[in-house]
Amino acid sequence: MSVKSSIGVLANRLREPFEGPNTIGNTNGFWIGFLLTVLLFAIYPILFGPYAALNPAQFLVFALLAVSLTFIWGFCGILSFGQVAFFGVAGYTFGIVTINIPTYTGATLGIIIAVAVATAFAAVIGYFMFYGGVRDVYVTILTLVVALVLHTFMEQTAGSQWTIGEAHLGGYNGMNVPQDLAVGFGETGVAFDGVAHYYVVLFTLVVTYLLLRAVVNSRFGYAMVATREDEARTEMFGYNTTFIKLAAFTVGGAIAGISGVLFVTWGAYINPSQFELVAATMPVIYASIGGRKSFAGTILAAVAIQYLELQLTGEWAFVIVGSLLVLIILTMPDGIAPRVRNLVLAVGEWRSNRDRSGQSPPAEEVSD
Amino acid sequence: MSTDTIPDAVYVVLRIFFEFTHSFGLLVLATVGLAVIFGMMGIINLAHGEFILIGAYGTTLSFHAGLPLPLAMVTGVAVTTVVGLILERTVIRHLYDRLLDSMVATFGLSLVIIQLTRILFGNTTNNVSLSMGSISYGPYSSGTYRILLAVIALVVLAVLYWVFTRTKFGLRARATMQDAETARAMGVNTDRMYMLTFGLGAALAGLTGALFTPAFTVDPEIGSEFLVESFVTVVVGGPSVLIGTSLGGALLGTIDAMFTWIGGSFLGEIMILIAAIIAIRIMPEGITGLLEDWRQKRREDE
């Protein structure tokens, strides 16, 4: 009995930093579902074979990219179309570094430099926008145009003059990046290929998920949400909302950069189509469908939509996917996650009412 | 040559001017429909290019069915308007207070429209040709039809100006977009105004598709040729449909013509985008927003 309750205390202690008013899944049931989902993803390659994990690895990479958007859009009100810009810049940077330094040292440096460049790029764009008074839909358009500038520029880098060290930018045909995801020094280190890469992606996604939950439920997270809700008032309370937006945007850029590195090591390839309008739209789609205020919703929507797209092979694929997007947006205004949560709560309430009427002990801790 | 007396510089200036008219015509026509739907109503219509596609297909198919080109163009506009109105009633109507969701819905619509077009009419169409020749000057020449399109763009803007300032519909529509509550209190049927305004935006996109049918290859991807240019022009122009679109088109058209002349198509293309970034940064509300501020300041000074 005492062992059991101390486990309960420990579990509650563990959960504490990740819970709060800004995340919608805070119940026991939610965390059990969370653990089961992670477990499912973890044993997927064991169930279906290591090869079967290769495509899901990509789904999770794009889920991570979408999470970077959820963080800034859902919690700070910044709808950025430019996450693919940071994603692509990191991917290309990793390629440039590792092609020039084809050792474990290079791979390690590649990760660090790529994410640093993406983060710095996001900080510069963010500074340029937020300290220049650009807001709302103009942020959306400006970030989109940044991605399109990169697209237009990178497409014409086919000539041999566009070479950085040994790395040829490659224009429309893109850049082959033979280096696997790896860490180490010189000739010693660990590389993550195939199924190992899948686990790195899964691990990164879970850790990012938990960290972001902690961030949005921290003081900084409250300030972000306050900025989203009413910028002028938040400013009056003494918060520097411009800085808050810049900081959130920069973190979003860093996460997008990480996903870019994971992407380029997945396919050993990157080309300018990553900066295109359709590519730029996809994270927005995942976040909208999943629920832009829910990281878990975004992740699951990203995986589900990509899985569906891969399964639909015929000429009606786009028609089905497009109609589905319209239908979900019309029927579930805030995306699927809040709808699911309400459903779960309703069932819980119905059950506890039934229990109470049956004179059984009151249900333990309910949500929030 | 008989033109020996005219210095080359004159031809170069003429050439840049005509290349500007091409660019201006394209930008303005690509934008007007979006200026109404995005600029006025605030809906990020990612299916704007596909409305243009419907206009182009309506024109192409009815032309090959035997209609003379002007009538085929009218048909194209009519078809787009009807499709626009149907989509407004079934989808867009539910999204007026959820502007960002409208983006996902219209993205979905654009996927559906492109692929349905492909399934129904194949990967390509027989083209509609309209040979109007060109105007020659010195060593250069410029296609007549593209110059005509720039003139039509100006006419469209003038008609829109008249519609929005001189007709009852225009006044009510503007009132609704600015403050729906008040407009409703004044007895305006705002629901109908939203529908009609959206329909007008769709009709204008259809007109663009119809007008560019003889100039472009009409295939299921044609919409993508207009979407980026149109968003950039709207944003640079700001929310005022008439002044915003014409000034945005004029500014970006000039930049395109100048830089293309200096450094080729790539430079022109990328400078439009960079100009847009700078424009948004220094005038977040577009050119018309800047003009508005300036006018207000002057009024305060007086």
Place this chain on the structure above:
Amino acid sequence: MSEQRLSRRSVIAGSSVGLVSAAAGCIEEGGLLGGGGGSDGPIIGVLEDRSGEFALNGESKWQATLMAIEEINADGGVLGEEVEVYDPDPQSDNERYQELTREAINSEQVDALWAAYSSADREAIRPIVNDHDQLYFYTTQYEGGVCDETVFPVGATARQQLGAVIPWMIEEFGDEIYIINADYNFGNISQDWVRLLADEEGAEIVGSEEIPLGETDFASTINDIQAEDPDFIASMLVGSDHENFYDQRADNELDIPIGSSTTMAQGYEHERLDPPGLADIYVGVNYMPELETEASEEFTDKFYDEYPDAEYVNQEAQNNYFSVYLWKEAVEEAGTFDQDEVIAQLESGMEVDAPEGTIELDPATHHMTHHMRIGHSDEDHNITFDEEQYIEPSFLHEVGCDLTEESETTQYEPSDFYDGI
């Protein structure tokens, strides 16, 4: 450089000491629940675009491949076995190509793969193909230079196409050339070839412009050409946006002849656009269905019987068609579907009867020696053919690519080997 370059293989070896993959290595390849994967009989992967940007070009590639397989199956299959086809639509999308290629190789375990229209899609999947040593046929005409142990780029290269048309144009029309090309790999490398060929023939390049993919307005380009008034234009424009050039050319009465490697044979502009937009365009091709040889007419008759609604059967469709037969013959001579042995068989040097004529595979480079013709569109868009040459893939020979001796997975570019471009 003191540090040695990590090869992909050594990296994979490195990863197997990794904890996780070691654990995964303990389980069966197909996992606990997954089946063995793939079909029991022979299966080929056909990834050709039927939607998105390249649908216009991909559609008949896909159709012609299926037709070849149907014919082969009706005729008793390969090694007596019926060949299955795995053919989802890649939708002209890079990532989808990567996903479907993994599916094709890992789940379907295809015995040979036909995939990709654009070079970008080919480059996107080539790392995956290399990882699994997958036999892969890339059939689009392309910039050339791919020297890859399991890849057979059987379409004509830019060198073969331009080598047919440019010297002929110089002789016919004069030696002042204006180059316009799509601003990407294929276009830029083609421009390099035009410059090299012009140099060899003593011709002069009087101007050039790289035009971004997606450009629709050619007013400025046309004015620049008018100002230079060359003897002919070398044009490597690509895609439906660039097609606007031809109408604008007609409107502006720019009646300078054009030598090209990209028009008509792939996107059948001469059938889709009204005359006279393509008047006096000369294109270097290995195949166009207008070719009036017996083999060609037999092929087009069969194709239109099979697909009465098809709009055109392009050069790439022909390439897919003959390469399926090439593969069949290699399998039957090798007596097995085993990919290494089939590749070895192909590398022994083979001949195939294609609709374009009988052609040989060059063992060292995995490319074909092609019958290159000059297709000419008159002002009514009627096609005639001017000259025929049998051109081998010489560029890769010159750079020393010999896949029978040394395996590599490189793509060579002319600018790395020749000065002055």
